[in-house]
Amino acid sequence: xxxxxxxxxxxxxxxxxxxxxxxxxxxxxxxxxxxxxxxxxxxxxxxxxxxxxxxxxxxxxxxxxxxxxxxxxxxxxxxxxxxxxxxxxxxxxxxxxxxxxxxxxxxxxxxxxxxxxxxxxxxxxxxxxxxxxxxxxxxxxxxxxxxxxxxxxxxxxxxxxxxxxxxxxxxxxxxxxxxxxxxxxxxxxxxxxxxxxxxxxxxxxxxxxxxxxxxxxxxx
Amino acid sequence: xxxxxxxxxxxxxxxxxxxxxxxxxxxxxxxxxxxxxxxxxxxxxxxxxxxxxxxxxxxxxxxxxxxxxxxxxxxxxxxxxxxxxxxxxxxxxxxxxxxxxxxxxxxxxxxxxxxxxxxxxxxxxxxxxxxxxxxxxxxxxxxxxxxxxxxxxxxxxxxxxxxxxxxxxxxxxxxxxxxxxxxxxxxxxxxxxxxxxxxxxxxxxxxxxxxxxxxxxxxxxxxxxxxxxxxxxxxxxxxxxxxxxxxxxxxxxxxxxxxxxxxxxxxxxxxxxxxxxxxxxxxxxxxxxxxxxxxxxxxxxxxxxxxxxxxxxxxxxxxxxxxxxxxxxxxxxxxxxxxxxxx
Ligand SMILES: Nc1ncnc2c1ncn2[C@@H]1O[C@H](COP(=O)(O)OP(=O)(O)O)[C@@H](O)[C@H]1O
Ligand SMILES: [Mg+2]
Numbered sequence: 001x002x003x004x005x006x007x008x009x010x011x012x013x014x015x016x017x018x019x020x021x022x023x024x025x026x027x028x029x030x031x032x033x034x035x036x037x038x039x040x041x042x043x044x045x046x047x048x049x050x051x052x053x054x055x056x057x058x059x060x061x062x063x064x065x066x067x068x069x070x071x072x073x074x075x076x077x078x079x080x081x082x083x084x085x086x087x088x089x090x091x092x093x094x095x096x097x098x099x100x101x102x103x104x105x106x107x108x109x110x111x112x113x114x115x116x117x118x119x120x121x122x123x124x125x126x127x128x129x130x131x132x133x134x135x136x137x138x139x140x141x142x143x144x145x146x147x148x149x150x151x152x153x154x155x156x157x158x159x160x161x162x163x164x165x166x167x168x169x170x171x172x173x174x175x176x177x178x179x180x181x182x183x184x185x186x187x188x189x190x191x192x193x194x195x196x197x198x199x200x201x202x203x204x205x206x207x208x209x210x211x212x213x214x215x216x217x218x219x220x
Numbered sequence: 221x222x223x224x225x226x227x228x229x230x231x232x233x234x235x236x237x238x239x240x241x242x243x244x245x246x247x248x249x250x251x252x253x254x255x256x257x258x259x260x261x262x263x264x265x266x267x268x269x270x271x272x273x274x275x276x277x278x279x280x281x282x283x284x285x286x287x288x289x290x291x292x293x294x295x296x297x298x299x300x301x302x303x304x305x306x307x308x309x310x311x312x313x314x315x316x317x318x319x320x321x322x323x324x325x326x327x328x329x330x331x332x333x334x335x336x337x338x339x340x341x342x343x344x345x346x347x348x349x350x351x352x353x354x355x356x357x358x359x360x361x362x363x364x365x366x367x368x369x370x371x372x373x374x375x376x377x378x379x380x381x382x383x384x385x386x387x388x389x390x391x392x393x394x395x396x397x398x399x400x401x402x403x404x405x406x407x408x409x410x411x412x413x414x415x416x417x418x419x420x421x422x423x424x425x426x427x428x429x430x431x432x433x434x435x436x437x438x439x440x441x442x443x444x445x446x447x448x449x450x451x452x453x454x455x456x457x458x459x460x461x462x463x464x465x466x467x468x469x470x471x472x473x474x475x476x477x478x479x480x481x482x483x484x485x486x487x488x489x490x491x492x493x494x495x496x497x498x499x500x501x502x503x504x505x506x507x508x509x510x511x512x513x514x515x516x517x518x519x520x521x522x523x524x525x526x527x528x529x530x531x532x533x534x535x536x537x538x539x540x541x542x543x544x545x546x547x548x549x550x551x552x553x554x555x556x557x558x559x560x561x562x563x
Contacts, residue, residue, distance in 0.1 A: 128388075137340075138325065
């Protein structure tokens with residue numbers, strides 16, 4: 001079995017991982033949610049179509065999304081250093097996580113909002129809703145179940161990214177897996193971390209699904 | 221042709237020269253062309269046509285969900301095309317709309333749905349809830365305030381939608397195929413509710429439908445739209461008695477008139493205009509004229525307890541007997557038209 005120090009290390013790294021993932025997810029939504037709304041409403045079937053904005057925004061997002069996370073992380077190291085002061089550790093990992101996840105979240109939000117029945121938007125327009133009111137009172141609340149599922153997917157994706165970040169100086173479970181499991185060939189440490197990651201993903205996914213279903217009023 | 225329509229006495233909606241062209245990948249498509257309509261305040265005005273005729277486009281132009289390519293919509297004295305976006309939203313509060321698919325917010329309760337237009341209009345929460353509760357009573361759902369749309373039947377959903385449309389005290393209620401997703405019994409109850417709203421609240425109702433029975437049941441005036449144009453417009457009774465356009469005849473007699481299939485014969489078309497009931501007329505005709513007649517075709521409808529419609533009667537060969545039939549019809553004051561039918 002693993003020594004107690006290793007368990008202590010794993011325990012701390014779990015907390016670090018939660019810190020990175022939760023802060024990154026929050027910050028990514030602060031950026032990605034408005035972008036997703038913008039994409040959904042400026043597309044040609046949206047409530048305020050604007051092809052130039054949609055195209056430019058979509059292009060930037062696609063470029064960011066097509067860069068693999070590790071490469072993105074190294075590419076933006078100057079930015080990370082400028083913001084955090086270092087490129088190592090958990091806090092520094094938050095920057096690339098946010099840059100990597102925001103475009104992903106923007107697309108998730110866009111697709112959730114586009115699922116809202118067009119007739120409902122039309123009804124809202126017919127009672128005198130402004131575009132802002134449609135977003136706030138119709139699109140976001142009606143898309144809530146789908147947005148919740150999207151959040152669960154986002155959070156688990158960010159968890160995956162954060163583990164990868166451990167390879168290039170990030171903190172958390174990924175760092176322990178890299179330093180002990182990979183460089184020191186402690187495959188038992190690796191196995192434990194894999195199991196922990198699987199459990200965390202399962203928990204987020206399950207909670208997300210349940211919350212989504214629990215609050216979806218379309219289900220009788 | 222009964223066209224164009226005489227100006228309504230006190231119009232609330234005036235449509236003139238309306239044209240709507242959709243630009244699609246396959247080219248331009250003219251969904252509405254040269255539409256002139258005048259809808260009187262307090263009326264129940266039907267717009268009927270086959271699927272794809274342009275009915276929805278027309279009603280969506282009335283509240284500018286769709287901007288006309290050409291022409292003007294005047295609502296309550298204001299030309300909608302000249303309004304700024306905020307003024308247009310304000311004007312829309314005076315025009316409720318209901319839809320075939322109800323279009324309720326699925327994540328809000330019945331009460332929450334009815335509150336939405338009130339929230340938009342800036343009504344304080346407490347007042348909005350009171351008003352919504354009143355409206356639920358008006359539409360006959362006082363105890364379903366907390367139900368979500370998924371827990372309501374189609375008819376109940378449409379009632380909630382009606383309440384939502386009425387929340388801001390509109391002058392006009394636009395109904396686009398509002399009963400087309402409902403069974404006949406529910407359809408009748410929703411139509412009765414619309415009639416009641418028209419009478420109680422004096423709200424002008426515009427009813428879009430592809431079913432003549434809906435027009436018969438509640439409308440006073442009707443416009444028949446065919447292939448992007450108005451084919452005929454007038455009072456419902458008038459059009460039932462004497463449809464002028466092919467499309468009107470097709471809609472009124474969906475079974476089709478078997479006229480074309482007959483040999484060359486002398487016939488008489490009897491028109492029931494609501495002043496008589498048709499059974500004694502035919503019976504007495506046979507008795508008085510002492511001759512048998514052959515009913516080739518009949519399509520009569522009971523509207524508000526009176527007979528409307530047409531009957532095509534094949535006359536006997538005997539000329540004197542024919543004269544007797546004509547005399548009899550003139551005497552009892554039934555309008556008729558002699559027709560000879562060609563193969
Ligand atoms: N947004 C649109 N783009 C292109 N064509 C449309 C659009 N909306 C309606 N049409 C076309 O216009 C015609 C009339 O449609 P509509 O007004 O919905 O008919 P109705 O309600 O009488 O069935 C149809 O041929 C339809 O395909
Ligand atoms: Mg339609």
